Amino acid sequence: MIPVPAQRLLWSVGAIVPVAAAAGALPELWPLCVIILGVVGIVAALDLLLTLREGRLPVVEAPVVSRLTKDREAKLTLVIVNKSGGPQRARFALALPESFESAEKEIVVSLPADRPRVLVEWKCTPKPRGNFTAGPACFELDSAWGFWQLRAQQLLKAELRVFPNLFSERRQLAALFLERGQAGVRLRRMVGRGREFERLREYQPGDSYDEVHWKGTAKRGRPITKVFQVERTQEIYVIVDASRLSARPVQHDGKTVTTLERYLTAALVLLMAASRQGDRFGLVVHDAQVRAFLRAGNGATHYGACREAVHAMEPSETTPDFAELFSTLRTRLRRRSLLVFLTDLTDPVLAEEFARHVRVISRQHLVLVNQVRAPGVEPLFDREVAGDAEIYDRLAGHLAWREAGDVAGKLQPEGVKAAMLENERLAADLVSQYLQVKRRQLL
Known part of the structure; x- marks a missing residue:
């Protein structure tokens, strides 16, 4: 003090x-x-x-963990305890990380005698996601007779967890996240006879031989067939690449962010869509090793656990080890699942390694590989060339587009579908792929 x-x-x-x-x-x-x-x-x-x-100085009580959303204004709830017992008037300020924007630099707090605890809301807007620590709380109040101003700082053990902002992505998928949209989901026509066993019944004319339950037939002495139902609950895993290539900058909403930032945002939106569909969802983050593995589950609690696991993830400087990743997935995933990869295969060596090892899991699981289309990666004659100076850039973009097509061609015989998606529509396109798999009952 x-x-x-x-x-x-x-x-x-x-x-x-x-x-x-x-x-x-x-x-x-x-x-x-x-x-x-x-x-x-x-x-x-x-x-x-x-x-x-x-001892006229008040004491600040703050939550141990506060959860905020990137680029969204939030209110940090603080409790100021007046220990003097008499009325006080104090100037209060809260130090936050430089990446946070505060609506006010300081506020004046009235501490009446009849209210020993006063609730204060400090407005701020976090810019990056991740884990942060709130700085000291600063006070200034007058002495008993007004001849002095007492200034003091109090360290706060308050963790600020900033999560990715999903609001801009959800605007593109507003109908999906409305509660009344669930009725539309139930009315979708499900193609296929289904894969999940439901019950046994006696043979009826027209039943296929592959539906005959031979053990039941031998036991009962008459033909017995199996009845299947369309699977409603399926498992989906999103595998996010957090290696060195995920540090490449991309533009989103007029700001420069990393590719990993777009991966994580799109992954959380896709998991939210799976939750709304009633499926079980899991999340894997890897670079040279598996950094996070959350087995498939459902419900708001499990979704919160997925969000907690990746909110502070940053790109590493290592190269992805696909052999180790696929071995881990092959060992830990027993049930057939939809595996959605978010990675970058523009490096020919990494693309070759991915194609060589993916067969370890593609025989059991349905694998979709997606990467973000870089600016200028498009067919040469997709649009007119503005001038001679643009020809070389367009040629480089065309070669990159051809290489992506070659990678997709190598993966197709392994039963893997590869796609290059637009950055601004990454989340929407992932959800569209997922819903198409649901409609066609590919799992």
Whole structure:
């Protein structure tokens, strides 16, 4: 705690200056000047001692963990405890990381005598996602007689968790996330006879031989067939590549973000869509090793766990090890699932390694591989060339587009579908792929 002279003390000392100036010409005024200065000093000292003895400084209580959303204004809820028992008026400020924007630099808080605990909401807007720590809480309040201003800082053990902003993505999928949209989902025509066993019944004319349950037929002495139902609950995993290539910058909503930022946002939107469809969903993040593995589950609690696991993920400097990743998936995923990869296969060596090892899982699971289309990666004659200077850039983009097509061609014989999606529509296109798999009952 630091005591600082208040205006009352400064004015009191300033009032002695004319007397001291007059005492220079009239020495008989010196005793009066000393007496006045001594009285002011004694009163100021007593004021400071009385204030320190009473312990007038309030205490701030903050939640251990506060959850915020990137680029969205939030309110940090704080409780200020008035320990003095009397009314106080304090200036309050909260230090936040530089990447946070606060609506106000400081606020004035009234602490009445009949309310020992006062609720304060501090408005702020976090810019990046990740884990942060709230800085010290700063106070300034007047002493008992107003001769001093007491300034103090209190360290807060408050963790700020900033999650990806899904609101811009959800605008493209508004109908999907409306509760009444679930009726539309149930009315979708499900193609196929289904894969999930339901019951046994006696053979009826027209039943296929592959539907005959031979053990039941032998036991009962008459033909018995199996009845299947369309699977409603399926498992979907999103596998996010957080290796060095995910650090490439892309533009989104007029801001420059990393490719990993777009991957994580799209992955959370896709998991939310799977939750709304009643499916079980899981999440995997990897680089040279598996950094996060959340087995498929459902419900808001499991979705929150997925969000907690990736909100502070940053691109690493390592190269992805697809052999290790596919071995882990082959070992830990027993049930046939939809695996949606978000990765970058523009590196020919990585693309070759991916195609060589993906067969370990593609025989059991349905695999979709998606990557973000870089600016300028398109067929050469997709649009007119503006001038001679643009020809070389367009040729480079065409070669990259051809290489992506070659990678998709190598993956197709393994039963893997590869696609290059637009950055701004990444989440919407992923959800469209997922719903198409649901409609066609490919699982």
